[in-house]
Amino acid sequence: xxxxxxxxxxxxxxxxxxxxxxxxxxxxxxxxxxxxxxxxxxxxxxxxxxxxxxxxxxxxxxxxxxxxxxxxxxxxxxxxxxxxxxxxxxxxxxxxxxxxxxxxxxxxxxxxxxxxxxxxxxxxxxxxxxxxxxxxxxxxxxxxxxxxxxxxxxxxxxxxxxxxxxxxxxxxxxxxxxxxxxxxxxxxxxxxxxxxxxxxxxxxxxxxxxxxxxxxxxxxxxxxxxxxxxxxxxxxxxxxxxxxxxxxxxxxxxxxxxxxxxxxxxxxxxxxxxxxxxxxxxxxxxxxxxxxxxxxxxxxxxxxxxxxxxx
Ligand code: CP
Numbered sequence: 539x540x541x542x543x544x545x546x547x548x549x550x551x552x553x554x555x556x557x558x559x560x561x562x563x564x565x566x567x568x569x570x571x572x573x574x575x576x577x578x579x580x581x582x583x584x585x586x587x588x589x590x591x592x593x594x595x596x597x598x599x600x601x602x603x604x605x606x607x608x609x610x611x612x613x614x615x616x617x618x619x620x621x622x623x624x625x626x627x628x629x630x631x632x633x634x635x636x637x638x639x640x641x642x643x644x645x646x647x648x649x650x651x652x653x654x655x656x657x658x659x660x661x662x663x664x665x666x667x668x669x670x671x672x673x674x675x676x677x678x679x680x681x682x683x684x685x686x687x688x689x690x691x692x693x694x695x696x697x698x699x700x701x702x703x704x705x706x707x708x709x710x711x712x713x714x715x716x717x718x719x720x721x722x723x724x725x726x727x728x729x730x731x732x733x734x735x736x737x738x739x740x741x742x743x744x745x746x747x748x749x750x751x752x753x754x755x756x757x758x759x760x761x762x763x764x765x766x767x768x769x770x771x772x773x774x775x776x777x778x779x780x781x782x783x784x785x786x787x788x789x790x791x792x793x794x795x796x797x798x799x800x801x802x803x804x805x806x807x808x809x810x811x812x813x814x815x816x817x818x819x820x821x822x823x824x825x826x827x828x829x830x831x832x833x834x835x836x837x838x839x840x841x842x843x844x845x846x847x848x849x
Contacts, residue, residue, distance in 0.1 A: 571600030652781030
């Protein structure tokens, strides 16, 4: 594996998912990363991604350096050929070349702005990192995808050992407009496991065709929940009216009553979650969310191990 920015970087996604399941069942430590450095660069906040990736690197003997680039460093310029006599102080090209000279593997997190769909879906920040880095790049969530989360989620579902489960990716309410990255990525990875996948969302919240091909989209949440084995909740803003949050008539919060319509489904969410907005307290308290969060460590470890082996 050269980089880990999307499932398309992975030759055998099913084998990588199984590697995560195996690590979860039998955690392992090694020194394959001894005297190697992982650099983590964050344009946006993080709890799980930052700590689980750091822990995974330590499990492999790596040293880790972290930069909250928007808070602690110079203001970054992304346009080529700009006369930098304004607010920006360091060009992305220079920043990435320098940071990667201190690392053997680098990770970057940069969310969608939700202002310009074309710009966000071009993945300008991630693309610049891949272009100018002298070392492999891991996406710690980009404008349109969150592959470490999706690898984790596929491993969490696979570890349940339910034969061909029905998995519902359900839109849920949120007070702020959120990117589509987790949901896009979840759908992009789902063909790597043997599952029936349904996307449930209100009208106006359909995801890009690039990710929904072959997946049933339903606008009735209760009907979608029938016979489900897993409910994966996530909010996202509109793709068609990019970044907008059109009014939704029905209440899409996931409750105990809605979970009762399923086949005793397990509730999943990537966290952080707005309690009693996305889902009610009892749904979250009897869910897989903490297992998912712990599995982030094993997903990051599997990815780092593969990248280290190919250095
Ligand atoms: N799920 C996830 O990526 O969590 P953080 O945003 O806290 O890293």
